[in-house]
Amino acid sequence: MARLMSTVLPALVACLLVFVFSATPTLSMVSNGRATARQQSTSLDDDGAARTYVVLVEPPAHAHAHDEAAHRRWHESFLRPGGSRSTGGRDTPTIRHSYTGVFSGFAATLTEDELAAVSRKRGFVRAFPERKVPLMTTRTPGFLGLDPKRGVWKATKYGEGVVIGMLDTGVAASHPSFGDEGMSPPPARWKGTCQPPAKCNNKIVGLVSVMGGNDTTDNIGHGTHTAATAEFDGESLTQDKRFSAKEYPLYYPQGSNYCDVFDVNITGKVVVCDTQTPLPPLTSIEAVQKAGGAGVVFINEADFGYTIVVEKYYNLPMSQVTATDGSKIMGYAREGPPSSAAPLNATILFNSSMVHVKPAPVVAAFSSRGPNAASPGVLKPDILAPGLNILAAWPSMVPVDGDEASYDYNVASGTSMATPHVSGIVALIKKAHPDWSPSAIKSAIMTTSSAVDNAGNPIMDEAHQKASAYSIGAGHVDGAKAVDPGLVYDLGVGEYSAYICALLGEAAMKTITGNNTLSCATVGSIPEAQLNYPTILVPLSDNKFKVKRTVTNVGPAKSRYTAHVHAPKWLKVKVEPEELEFKEAMEKKTFTVTVSREGDDGGQIAEGSLHWVSKDHVVRSPIVADSRVVKR
Template identity: 65%
Template sequence: GGIMHGCQSCRNTEFENVYKHRLRQIFFMPMLACSRRSVDDMAHLTALLLASVLVFVLSATPTLSIITGGGGATARQSTSLNHGAARTYVVLVEPPAHAHHADEAAHRRWHESFLRPGSRPGRTAGGDAPTIRHSYTGVFSGFAAKLTEDELAAVSRKRGFVRAFPERRVPLMTTRTPGFLGLDAKQGVWNATNYGEGVIVGLLDTGIAASHRSFGDEGMPPPPAKWKGKCQAPVRCNNKLVGLVSLMGGNDTTDAVGHGTHTAGTAAGHFVDGVSAFGLGKGTAAGIAPGAHLAMYKVCDGEGCFESDILAGMDAAVKDGVDVLSLSLGGPSIPLDKDLIAIGAFGVMSKGVLVVCAGGNSGPTPSTLSNEAPWILTVGAGSVDRSYRATVRLGDGEAFDGESLTQDKRFSSKAYPLYYPQGTSYCDYFDGVNITGKVVVCDTETPLPPLNSIQAVQAAGGAGVVFINEADFGYTIVVEKYYNLPMSQVTATDGAKIMGYARVGSTAAAHTATILFNSSIVHVKPAPIVAAFSSRGPNAASPGVLKPDIMAPGLNILAAWPSMVPIDGTESYSYNVASGTSMAAPHATGIVALVKKAHPDWSPSAVKSAIMTTSSTADNAGHPIMDEEHRKASFYSIGAGHVDAAKAVDPGLVYDLDVGDYSAYICGLLGEPAMKTITGNSSLTCAAVGSIPEAQLNYPAILVPLSEKPFKAKRTVTNVGLAMSVYTAHLDVPKWLKVKVEPESLEFTSAMEKKTFTVTVSSGGGDGDADAGQLAEGSLRWVSEDHVVRSPIIADARVVPT
């Protein structure tokens, strides 16, 4: 499984947990992912959001795949005297006889039959008898129950048993972004789709602050008649928030973390005027689909999310009638037939609902993605064109633009002595060092400055602090609200210059600095830039399918926040800035809602295709999107490109797929047993559905092996634009890559007409390019008078021909 959810208990950026865990896994013994260098840090971390989660598989039996890790992942356990530790398993079983006529009660009785006395060893007095925790009927047939190894063995011998998975616990992974995505309140796609009215957006998350202004229902109609959801008492639904339930046991749907409120506000928050966070970023807050309805399924808390609860949330959402389902959570890559999120998402997709998932926060390391199944829309994170500007001006006149959410404009009126503590450059302590009234320059080990360093500077009387960004994060600066200490975070490149100046200055005047706070600045260029933490391909679970699919805003995102959840340890706010692919996923979810409003009969894959083929590979300066090091970003970083909400509702052509296509793809990738597991249909055979190699899956991206031997990939497009239209093929590829498209034009005479074409790719030798012969990237554009339908072409020597 792979879910990179923000672990609320760590910080307000989902990737830091993963980053610190990765370092410690390499250099030290395993330890809790949320650990810090001081108890004070932990107290702070448990109050804040880390928007992404690591998932680990803890297997109870040798027949099940095992992935272990120290990142705080645990299994739900209790102890039984005679049968050892019991843990929660998700058990897949055949549907009951006459399943189509069976009601919920009949399904539950069937599931309970696997636990009946006489078919399993009894527990001793005082032991908890196995009971059904969740009964699944919407996305697949199965149940969750706490079982010992003996009890699991007994269940597995019963007729109808398919497979059991030990559940994993997965940690968790706006006023400006609608405008950045081309959404305008007075014209364009918002008007054309009536802001997503009537579409129901479901989220699996940490709950929601139901009374928040972003979830008011002024001017909104009731949900459509198909809606079957409810709000769990004591919360009462309104026309915006139409569903709110906890799948974790009990009735507490409160968001004590902040993560769920933030993602819900990003996806479909109502218009709220005069919004800011800490006095910054002032404007009108709105989600990407502000007219859509919201349904929140609480499956996570500050400790993470159990898979059995996540599946229960999927099951409930499908039965209730959501139109799109958003999951800002995930974990490391494992085979798709062992990934319960992928299996559950397949069931959701088969009901006509697209699942949108965070791609993970383990970047910039390659092959670190979460949620890699092709039936999921996997979202990477990029920057937006807004900066919380905090410029460091040195005594010699040089200035370096940084960012900060802790802005005190009174601080900018004078220059302060600048000090770099070479012996304690991480600013852990200042014993015997006088920093009173000085601006202190500090190194950082992580993308976010550690709280104990800030506290140490404050306690020692420092006037302000300049934090130097961790080198691997390049030009990505992640901001967070820190008490009231004036500060600026700068890139490693600029930090090195500031540090050098502080070290070699020979006079008091040369050692001064001040921080100029400019509130928030918009229309910053270039944007978007890939966020350093955003996980990268290639797709480890399926190397022949491009992931991530798309990139959306996920860096320093301003959105709704529960006022009951302190941000800086002392004060309460209704809006907060957070970062991570957890923030990117709801942006894409909102766009899915707008496309569904415009085209309610489109399949999940058609909606996904529309978003991918209309995306952009250019930034707002007209240049190719760059990564965190300001190099041209690979498709393994941005997917097809950055989302373009305005164009997604009118793509012209779509690459469509159905359950049968995906089933054949699974046969080709993993074989028949895996296909039966993922589809939940044990009577289905690969002989019946066929076998589709990865490269031949009708995906909106073309990823093929790179070799001198020509390789052909076939694709079929469906005309969803003008009935009478002609599209001509245009190729943008490196000169040394040989690509041929046949036919070179597609002529349509009716709506929904399909046309098939082939793309033949081979290497023509190198031209001095460092990647020549190993990796080549380009694009195929089908161009008509009204549309441009673009698909990435990736030729990778690491991909094995199939």
């Protein structure tokens, strides 16, 4: 008798220490497939004539970058009445928020006439309307090469004393995941505070709303989840123990595959349903439950490939399968078993947690992909990290996709879930090397990452095809190796300023750096390909293209590195010099990489890598030659 068996894999998470979080009601992550976020912003006045805009302006002249009062006065000057501007009976608009960190600007609710008046003011750069963005967001320490009993995690005291800042939808500060038992106090230099009624402790050392008021409560769930993910030991999802392993009749609704309505009796049957989103639609689950179905098997959309996004099971035994497996199930459901007299049967076997599954990691279907439209000459994404089916804390007052029950934990998936894993590794590196710049830390993470999975093969994408550099960047993060990279590609404000000058011009450079005294004449100009980045992206052409890179020795004082190039035969890559010899720590060496095409295989993109190999280290940088990249 034919049997269908599908396995539901619960997610587990074990996480690093968390020290500080900041909150804001606007952030983005991969959508769960449902509009569960409740935004707290307003884009229209009662008369429908005004919208909220973020206005980008030049920084105030002669004002110190940390003088927030001077910045706010400058921003308020753009809203002062003048000229022919009319408010149409409205009060003069006010600043909703003043931005002084990443850029100089403000948020305000403006009519079209008011916006036009602001745009005529000297120092105005641009304005863009506020927009609502859908929120996207187990055993990850071991998956990242971290062991609590030995190695880098223990050596750095689990990142003790390093403050991690997060910008998110708020935090349920009273959640047990944010208890500080056994944690040491924050560093003496820390000046953070918690806005009442939230209370700081040794884990949450700062909690402030940047949207005005004192409400830092997480009414969406995203902030609590991502904050709690950063890399304690978690628990598996509850599996339905009432569901017997016996075989149940199988039903597949021919022609109506989304299981919204049933015109036949499905009582006691396992139902096969399609999905329209990465997650099973709630309407289908409710319909199967209402009609008396014993269980349900959901089939992924084809474009999600082998990526399966799980969530709570709504008290209905459920399994989610890939489109590939789904097609076989549907074939069985349509054609029946070999013996026409035998019934169509199925069962769902719950096998508890499964670890060491191969292949892993695999790029999720929702993972960000390059190239970067704003700067196509710099390879993006940078790095991969765990972001699929992550179990972490959840504010109990926030419903989980319409369920009225209260939950302290929830599973979420998205790029937001990968972020805290990388943040935790950054904290470890910063603890081990407090004098390293952000660029040095980023370089360490990228050059020590892995481009192969746990089966020793190149990392695959959601279709189980070899993933491109535009999918994985440098590779999957390896926390154990990142604290000791050997060499780093470092960058400072000067180099980034010159890069922005070449990419966007002087006005953008001043706005982004927040320094009005800088000029492109003084900082120079660095084309995208020449930025001292840990990856190399060049035009694919018969003509030779040369880039320069500079590495800093952060390993043994006396060390020698030899260049090893891995590239297709039709791509010629030459490295000069082929050896780098260092005699002291923090010594810098510059080398050139020349890339050209030899022959023509008809491809637009060629991928390879440069490995600087010493006795103790391998420093790997992806090389991508793309015919679509413009020579600059």
